[in-house]
Amino acid sequence: MNMQRIKHTFCALVMLAGIGSAWTQQSLKTTLDTYRTKQDTESLKVLSGHPNPKEVAAAIYASAIDTTITDHKGTVYLIKQLERKTTDPVVRESYVRSLTEILFRPSSTVAASALKVMQQFDRANFSQSAKEDLMTYISEQKDNRGEAILLLGFVGNPNDVSFLKNLEHYTSISKKDKYKVKLALVRLNDRTAVEEFMTELSARTVNDNLVTDLLPDLIYTHHPAVYTYLLNELYNELPACLSANNDSEDRVLCSYRIMEQIAEEIIDFPVKLDPSGELSGDYEEALNTARKWYQANRKSFTINPDNY
Secondary structure, three states: OOHHHHHHHHHHHHHHHOOOOOOOOHHHHHHHHHHHHHOOHHHHHHHHOOOOHHHHHHHHHHHHOOOOOOOOHHHHHHHHHHHOOOOOHHHHHHHHHHHHHHOOOOOHHHHHHHHHHHOOOOHHHOOHHHHHHHHHHHHHOOOOHHHHHHHHHHHOOHHHHHHHHHHHHHOOOOHHHHHHHHHHHHHOOOHHHHHHHHHHHHOOOOOHHHHHHOHHHHHHHOOHHHHHHHHHHHHOOOEEEEOOOOOOOOEEEHHHHHHHHHOOOEOOOOOOEOOOOOEOOOHHHHHHHHHHHHHHHOOOOOEOOOOO
16 A cells, blocks of 8 residues: 555544544444345345444445455445435545545455446545545556546546546556546546547447447547537437347437437436336437427536536
8 A cells, every 4th residue: 555545544544533433333343244244134224224324434444444354345235235325425425435445455356346336426425535546546457447547537627637648658558448548538528639539429420339339438428519419319310220129120210229328417308217227208209309408408408427
């Protein structure tokens, strides 16, 4: 552990020690250890129903920084469950700090899970210390580097552009990770990266290959120019995408699949999804509604910055 991370860990311990005097209670630690090793329903119920979530968060952090613990798979899964139950910014920030600590444990598989769970949090839940730990991970680790880069693009700011642009000058990164750097730079609204990305994108045709292979990346960028490119597809009447029905070779409008992925990223977008993530109601009606909305909001739509 480098000196900067030691400093961050000490500061976090001091903060968490002040959250609640009972955070070291043996019963809480025992329950946490039981869930971490067994992922049992009863322990989850006790931890979820604890009267002081801040004490639970502090106990989780104490576990995350305990170097004698080698398996944090259960810890990551626990945070995934508990995150959904609280809006308390102190608790949520503590969960993120625990996840960034777990990144530096031996298992790359658990680190991958931790990065995935961090996508559930809002940008505001990432402290400067957590972000700096993320940058350290990107600099030092090859495994999961691409996902960590994308996460930095989500939680970062323009001050982090230089770090990403210079990354390949002091560490060896793969072609795939260089592409992730480009996506993160577009997310951070780096002018050069956006111009290059839009030039490449404008030369593409919206079809099934693009929607299947590239659409998640385009949605990730949260950039108005990219979203305008996608929303303009609402007016394309050429069926160029495969149906969601795997047993059918019929072609459908790509706009249907675009709306499914963009609906929850644009504030006040009028099209809703059902619990399965598919368009709710009649598809043609949803498309007409989206077209009318876009016509009225072409220059003023807002992308939710808190969504990964």
